[in-house]
Amino acid sequence: MSMIELVLLILCLAAVIFYGYGIYAAIAFIRHPQSINSQFHPAISILKPVCGLDRDTQTNLASFCQQDYPEYQIVFAVRDRHDPVIAVVEKLILQFPQVDVQLVVSDRIIGANLKVSNLANAVVAAKHEVLLMADSDIRVGKDYLQRVIQPLQDDNVGVVTCLYRSLAAGWVTTLEAVGTATDFPTGVLVSNQNSGIKFAFGSTIVIRQQVLKAIGGFGAIADYLADDFQLGYLPAQAGYKVILSDYIVDHVLETSTLFDAIQRQIRWARCIRVSRPWDYLGLLLTHGTCNSLLLLVATGGSTLGWLVLIITWVMRLLMGWVVSVKILHDPVAKKFWWVIPVRDLISFVIWCLGWMGSTIQWRGQQLRLGRGGKMTTVV
Incomplete structure (x- = not known):
């Protein structure tokens, strides 16, 4: 066996082990559901940064205005006073008079990440100690607040976050949703099983104001692309x-072209690479599908090559099914x-492209990623 074949074999075995452990971590996660204390319901300020219209923005x-929860407010923040999303928010204010909904329009910028500037403008109007942030393309059920707030009963808990399943329309977003549901959550569940997670996702971030102040407020993350990661x-x-949290939110994917979807994923890949280079390199151990194909080619279609490919693909498909269907209850992944x-x-191609370049396009801005994922505007 040549050195190349040996390296590929080791990579495939590592992937199989990862897939197996991913299945174990997923099963362990659902076996320990979080208990619900109906008497624990601290007042919450929901901060919603909005910019433009997403798919199903109104819904x-x-x-978030239809929560079965005793006391909460929602602060929508937008930069441009001519943004069409303002009309949607104003309609919600009329539609839900019983909910404390406010709209903050401010073009104040505190850093390269305009979303964080929106959050910084919104928090000024927050009335409560507990803050909850969620991206504008997230959809939740009526029990959402009561469920995600539960871990804060422990004073040592600083942040609560959620996994998400994608709602797709069109074959491009369907392909993207399948990848999101069957790959990304596994790494999260494995980290959670090992030593707990040390990051958060824009799908949901619950944080106390005192914790936010302890890390330097929104100003501390105003120049980072992965603001959600930093908030964890x-x-x-x-x-x-x-x-x-064991609550899974819905992520409504915007219909996009193949080029836009690939560019978006390359942007995420480059962000991970500059933020956590060793973790990004370690992702090579999870690309069993491609590595087993390369081994099959390298060994000239040998029996060993075929055996490793079959085992690797079976474990990969099984892991994808368990995570996406049993944990996320993802309708797209279940079907496709x-x-x-x-x-x-x-x-795998996107992972390779993630090693190249340090500039990204984001919401009409051209930005350069520096050490740790910090951004600077390209003039």
């Missing part, structure tokens, strides 16, 4: 726990799980 934002990482560094190998090959 997505309205879902910095509190973890400060000694607080970050808890993964058989395209996982195709999606994995695309992911």
Whole structure:
């Protein structure tokens, strides 16, 4: 066996082990559901940064106005007073008079990440100690607040975050949703099972104001692309726990072209690379689909090559099914799980492209990523 064949074999075995452990971590996660204390319901300020119209914006934002929860407010923040999303928010204010909904329009900028500037403008109007942030393309059920707030009963918990399942329209977003549901959550569940997570996601971030102040407020993350990651990482560094809620939110994917989808994923890949280079390199151990194909080619279609490929692909498909269907209850992945190998090959190409370049396009801005994921505007 040549050195190349040996390296590929080791990579395939590592992937199989990862897939197996991913299944174990997923099963362990659902076996320990979080208990619900109906008497625990601290007042919450929901901060919603909005910019433009997403797919189903009205429905997505309205879902936060329909919570079975005694006391909460929603602060929508937008930069441009001519933004069409303002009309949607004003309609929600009229539609839900019983909910404390406010709209903040401010073009104040505190850093390269305009979303964080929106959050900084919104928090000024927050009335409560507990803050909750969620992206504008997130949709939730009526029990959302009561469920995600539960971990804060422990004073050592600084942040609560959620996994998400994608709602797709069109074959491009369907392909993207399959990859998201069958790949990304596994790494999160494995980290959660090992030593707990030390990051958060824009799908949901619950944080106390005192914790936010302890890490330097929104100003501390105003120049980072992965602001959600930092809102989990910095509190973890400060000694607080970050808890993964068992509540799964819906992520409504915008219909997009193949080029836009690939560019978006390359942007995420480059962000991970500059933020956590060793973790990004370690992702090579999870690309079993591609590595087993390369081994098959390298060994000239040998029996060993075919055996490793079959084992690797079976474990990959099984892991994808368990995570996406049993944990996320993802309707897209359940229907199209058989395209996982195709999606994995695309992911491998994107992973390779993630090593190249440091500039990204984001909401009309051209930005350069620096050490740790910090951004500077390209003039």
